[in-house]
Amino acid sequence: MMAMPDAIYGGHSGVTSSDKPLEYRDPNQSVKILGFWLFLATDMLLFGCLFATYLVVRTHTDGGPTARSIFDIPGFTLETFFLLTSSFTGGLSTLAMRNGNKKALVSWFAVTIALGLAFIGLEVHEFIGDVASGATWERSAFLSAFFTLVGTHGSHVTVGLVWMFLTLLQVAKRGITPITARKVFVVNLYWHFLDVVWVFIFTVVYLSGRVM
Amino acid sequence: MAVHGGVTREPGHKKHKATQYIVGYLSSLILTAIAFGLALTHTMRVGPLIVVLTILAGLQIVVQLYFFMHITEGDGPPFHALFLILGLIFTFAIALMSVWIMGFPAFMAQVS
Numbered sequence: 001m002m003a004m005p006d007a008i009y010g011g012h013s014g015v016t017s018s019d020k021p022l023e024y025r026d027p028n029q030s031v032k033i034l035g036f037w038l039f040l041a042t043d044m045l046l047f048g049c050l051f052a053t054y055l056v057v058r059t060h061t062d063g064g065p066t067a068r069s070i071f072d073i074p075g076f077t078l079e080t081f082f083l084l085t086s087s088f089t090g091g092l093s094t095l096a097m098r099n100g101n102k103k104a105l106v107s108w109f110a111v112t113i114a115l116g117l118a119f120i121g122l123e124v125h126e127f128i129g130d131v132a133s134g135a136t137w138e139r140s141a142f143l144s145a146f147f148t149l150v151g152t153h154g155s156h157v158t159v160g161l162v163w164m165f166l167t168l169l170q171v172a173k174r175g176i177t178p179i180t181a182r183k184v185f186v187v188n189l190y191w192h193f194l195d196v197v198w199v200f201i202f203t204v205v206y207l208s209g210r211v212m
Numbered sequence: 213m214a215v216h217g218g219v220t221r222e223p224g225h226k227k228h229k230a231t232q233y234i235v236g237y238l239s240s241l242i243l244t245a246i247a248f249g250l251a252l253t254h255t256m257r258v259g260p261l262i263v264v265l266t267i268l269a270g271l272q273i274v275v276q277l278y279f280f281m282h283i284t285e286g287d288g289p290p291f292h293a294l295f296l297i298l299g300l301i302f303t304f305a306i307a308l309m310s311v312w313i314m315g316f317p318a319f320m321a322q323v324s
Binding site for chain 2: 024033055090
């Protein structure tokens with residue numbers, strides 16, 4: 001196994017590189033993490049626009065289904081629980097990576113993917129139920145905005161699941177190197193970000209929809 | 213040099229603990245439980261309730277950023293935190309100002 005390039009990069013930014021977490025020790029990798037934070041800032045704008053649209057048209061139901069009539073409390077509560085827990089297990093995979101524990105890393109990735117699949121399964125089930133009851137996205141402005149916002153989050157989660165699975169395969173094959181460590185860290189940043197977006201979806205869409 | 217799971221590690225390099233993640237998870241569960249409890253039991257009037265729910269969601273951002281995303285760590289100056297704060301300001305500005313302007317009576321009369 002290769003040694004850390006400490007000798008080369010030691011003293012970078014006035015800190016000896018071994019003081020830093022594994023994913024930041026190689027400057028080539030840490031600049032990619034910085035770039036990913038920039039992506040998250042822009043992805044946030046996408047969701048900001050979709051939330052703005054939803055908030056503006058949420059009462060425009062055109063006599064069709066309303067928020068109160070289609071939102072199923074046990075369904076979105078369970079979805080929330082699965083996603084919050086998967087954010088935690090994703091965090092534990094970052095922890096395993098930092099401790100150099102490949103077996104734990106792969107296991108926590110598998111648990112996170114399973115929870116993410118459960119979340120997506122429930123969401124698809126919810127959407128199918130809505131459509132079957134006549135709440136299609138062409139029915140009203142409210143439903144168009146609802147399916148676009150929640151569906152964009154759901155497709156982000158789907159992409160995240162594929163991405164995490166591919167990262168899992170790379171870790172299983174190559175072990176924990178500065179490169180795979182950065183990949184593990186970045187996919188988890190994305191996953192935690194999606195958890196935050198979901199917190200706003202259940203607050204702005206589901207809970208507010210039940211009380212207003 | 214102790215070799216552990218394929219990663220060379222310096223002697224005395226401290227093992228990272230799960231405490232931070234457990235605290236983060238419990239905080240997110242508690243904040244979520246409060247939000248669901250308040251919204252679904254109808255104990256508050258709608259106006260103040262929406263404000264409380266928004267504050268709870270804001271705290272969840274802090275929990276994820278600090279406990280899970282390690283916003284305070286990094287290599288060099290905290291540029292990533294600046295990107296994120298700027299992104300958050302734009303996001304909230306877009307959403308809240310849209311709500312504000314579209315709530316004007318002139319607009320409410322036109323779009324229904």
